Amino acid sequence: MIHTLEPILREHPFFHGMEDRHLQLIAGCSMNVRFEAGHVIFHEGDLADHFYLIREGLVSVQFVVPHRGLTTVLTVGSGEVLGWSWLFPPYRWHFDARTQQPTHALAFDGKCLRAKCDEDHDLGYDIYKRFMQIVTERLESTRLQLLDIYGNHA
Amino acid sequence: MATMLEQIEVVTAGLVPDPMLPMPYRIQRVKQETGDTFTLEILAEDSGKGFSFAPGQFNMLYVFGVGEVPISISSDPDDAPLLKHTTRVVGTVTKAMRQLKRGDTMGIRGPFGSHWPVQEATGRDVVIVAGGIGLAPLRPALYRLMAEREKYRKIVLLYGTRTPEDILYRPELEQWRGKFDLEIQVTVDRAASSWRGNVGVVTTMIPRAPFDPTDTVAMVCGPEVMMRFTVMELLKRGVAPERTYLSAERNMKCGIGFCGHCQSGPMFVCKDGPVFAYSRIAPVLGRSEV
Amino acid sequence: MRTLQAMTAEPLHVWDTVVIEREHLEQLLQALATRDYEVLGPTLREGAIIYDRLTSTEDLPAGWTDEQAGGKYRLKRRKDNALFGYVVGPHSWKKFLYPPLQRLWQAARNGKGLRILPEEEKAKPKYAFIGVRACELHAIAIQDKVFLDGQFVDPGYKARRESLFLVAVNCGQAGGNCFCASMNTGPKATSGFDLALTETLQNGRHYFLVEVGTVCGGEVLSAIPHEPANDTDKQHAQRLLDHTTRHMGRRLDTRGIKELLYRNYEHPQWDSVTERCLSCANCTMVCPTCFCTTVEDVTDLTGQHAERWRRWDSCFTVDFSYIHGGSVRATPRSRYRQWMTHKLATWIDQFGVSGCVGCGRCITWCPVGIDITVQAGAIRESDSVKAPADRSKDSA
Secondary structure, eight states, rough: TTTTTHHHHHHHHHGGGHHHHHHHHHTEEEEEEOOOOEEEEOTSSSBEEEEEEEESSSEEEEEETTTTTTEEEEEETOOEEETTTTTTTTOSSSSSESSOOOEEEEEEEEHHHHHHHHHHHHHHHHHHHHHHHHHHHHHHHHHHHHHHTOOOOO | OOOOOOOOOSSHHHSSSSSSSSSEEEEEEEEEEEEEEEEEEEEESTTTSOOOOOOTTTEEEEETTTEEEEEESSOGGGGGGEEEEEEEEEEEEHHHTOOOOOEEEEEEEEEESSOOOTTTTTTSEEEEEEEEGHHHHHHHHHHHHHHHGGGOOOOEEEEESSGGGOOOOOOOOHHHHHSTEEEEEEEESOOOTOOSSESSSSGGGGGTOOOGGGGGGEEEEHHHHHHHHHHHHHHHTOOOOOGEEEEOOOOOSSSSSSOOEEEEEEEETTTTSEEEEEEHHHTTTTOOOO | OOOOTTTTTOOOOTTTTEEEEEHHHHHHHHHHHTTTTTTEEEEEEETEEEEESSEEEEGSSTEEEEEOOOOOOEEEEEOOSSSOSOOOOSTHHHHHHSSSSEEEEEEEEETTEEEEEEEOSSOOOOOEEEEEEEHHHHHHHHHHHHEEEEEEOEEEEEEHHHHHHHEEESSSSTTTTTHHHHHHSSSSOOOSSSSEEEEEEETTTTEEEEEESSSSHHHHHSSOOEEEHHHHHHHHHHHHHHHHHHHHHOOOOOOHHHHHTTTTTOOTTHHHHHTTTOOOOHHHHOSSSSOOOEEEEETTTTTEEEEEEEEEETTSSSSGETTEESSOOOOOOOHHHHHIIIIIIIIIHSSSSSSSSOOOHHHHHHHHHOHHHHHHHHHHOOOOOOOOHTTTTTTT
């Protein structure tokens, strides 16, 4: 693994304030990736053994809805996190992810990271705390989307 | 060319001896915007009388024999006396309004209400967050800001709506985006895969929007729920409650503080608002049935 | 036998106090009629004392009084023939100053155009109100703040108000639902009148102490036979007022009432009053300060002629706060809360004074007898901001 990724990790908003010791451990599970526009990063049902920190670009989280076709429920952009299905079994993706633009990201090996979290609970606590934050923000946004606030309710 | 109102006081309405008397306005154009949203372009029959308004103010629009509704003015103040009103078909009057054609006449009373704090924004960053048709009452503020661009630092427009088909004033947004000194981010609640832009509620764009919260004036307009969540995110980022402004909406029968219908706590939305600093309206915002 | 002053006596000045005999009161009414005033005052109709045209003092409810309680109003015969021996009925003076139904303008279609036709200036109405109580003087002053002191002025209200001649009456008795003393709006009329009368029946005499409030009042009064009031007359009048003050039917503790209601939006009292309130809107109709209206746009069958009418409205109606698809105040609970909180609290932030003048009409004319003083008292009693000792029940 390329350890020069550590400075990049440190800069990413998701890891803001993380201990160097933990960053080193995580760097060991990470790698730089680039996708062209229109690339399917993962399909619904695929094994979810990675998660991504987007450095630059835009990814659509999509779902195939019968009679409606492919629907985008969320876009994930620079500085944001894509994917949490690697955290819990059965480690399968629930959505499609497709890049809208050329995208530059950090990919993290989920299995590798899970093992390290099991070994080092301090690391585990920090990682799960950060993911918890993301999940609550996404939940709140989803609730707003659910309310259909722009709908004409007259 | 009408001059911009800088003061809080309304100029034109005071000239009318009886503020309950409408002035006849001729429809110049009816434009279908999106779905059920349309814009009326109108001009006073007697354009000898100067009409000027401040961004954020509204008129009471009367459809002959049907009724009257309050609608924000959404045109460029510099274009006055030509006025534009963008609205949705939500009831009897707006439904009748949609049937009007070029050359028809309607009655106008106004302008009424408080305005966006464009002057207060001088020398500061400006962040404008619009949701759905909320972009309409904010458009005059954008025109004003762009007309004197050098007076302001960063200007950011965050616009969210339901689907790409509901994006209001799209050509204008694209034109503004082309000017490099205005940051525009658009998002939709959901989209088909052909949409290449952001998907997600407008509040998600606030954490990373490029403005300095310690020296920013924020102007927010959209459905009430959207405004409440937007304010939460802005405050979280450190924008001052006294510098965060919203536009409220209530039932109005007169527009001049007499009929009592628009009251929200101690505020009359027609004359103390519709534009309010968050610090002032916070006690009643989001409170059930107040 | 007191000597009466000749009609060519010196003019009367503001704050002069004189005495006129009961039989000369008629001359006051006639003097006003001669000056083209439409004379309005209390008269008996259908079991209540209401306000309407007075052609002479014969129209006044001489010898009648009213018994008022929660949801109750009865007329009773007095032992004397006092002309003003009652308090207030279902009408208030807003009936004339801000009429319940008014056409604002007409509109005519011509082709694609439209023309607005303002109401013609008919002969300006000139009203003389006879028998305005102290609480009502305050109510009129409050409505002045609404319609004259803001950014916009109601031209009709302004015209009627400016030409008004106001004869106040100091109350010789307090009504069963009266609490003007609590609201600092009475029982003494202190300002806002042209003339103020205190009716006295004593030792076979029936006379009025009259205080001059304006130059105009002095002018009108100077032509009526009168004599200067002496100290005995004035002291007697004061005693009557003191007696009235001590016998108020109700009390309302106004200390910190604005903050009290602002912090009790979720008080359980709102739920209990809702069990009784019918949202009938009587209280808003009889309240002398309630000013809410609505407009109705109507058209004729040809579609060529339209009119806009304004009529009294009430925040108790379901549609009052309607806005796309629903009402903000959909429940009766929220509407009762709105009315009472507006009247006693938010009104103060809006207009600098309380909206309540303590006339008690809302209590009398509520079909189920809801009493605003009791409601306010109940909230104060179990205010959400309790003393620390009371919180001990909640801790483990």
